[in-house]
Amino acid sequence: MQHEHPDDRYRARTHTARARTHAEFSSQFAGTWGQAVIHGLKLVAVATVSLLAIFLPGLLVVSSALPVxxxxxxxxQAVRMLAGVNAAVVGLLASALYDPVWIGAIHGSKDFAIAVIAFVGLMTARCPPLLAVVWCVLASLLRGYWP
Structure with a gap:
């Protein structure tokens, strides 16, 4: 029986992580690196320290930029400029919402009704996002029983 080398598991995890978002990849890389490098210490503690080592520099940069x-x-004038930048970001987010989410989730009028009810609940009734998610899941499961 052939034993798997720890480096092989590390390589497999990092290749899998490349398909994920950057934040997920960073956290998985840090946790995996902490487990793969030091075998004699508590693996959870080393993975936690590695995770902090990945994200701490970014946190320090952001906190140092707060006075500026x-x-x-x-x-x-700067506030007006940033409002324009925010509008551009909202446009990018809207396009990102449309392509994978809208095209992949809204297939007919029943799906559209579920999404509208969740949106109205979030915007006007100020219901918690978790409640909107539960509503969407339950309504999607039960939509086959609707006339």
Whole structure:
């Protein structure tokens, strides 16, 4: 019987992680690296330290930029410019929502009704997002019984 080398498991996990988003890849890489590098210590503790080592530099950069951000937010011209940037980001997010989510999930009028009810519940009734998700799942499971 051939034994699997720890490096083979590490390579398989990193190749699998490449298909995922960057944040998922970073966290999986850090956790896997922590497990693969040090075998004698507690693996969970090493994986946690590795995970912190991956994300701590970004957190420090963001926290160091906060005073500059506050000074920038005090200028009206900069606020107008950032409003335009925010509008562009909303447009990108809307296009990202349309292609995989809308095309993959809305197949007919029943699906559209489920989505509209969830959206109205989120926007007007201020229901919790988890409740909207539960509504969508249950209604999707039961939609075959609707006339």
């Amino acid at each position: 951000w506050r000074a920038l937010a005090a200028r009206t």
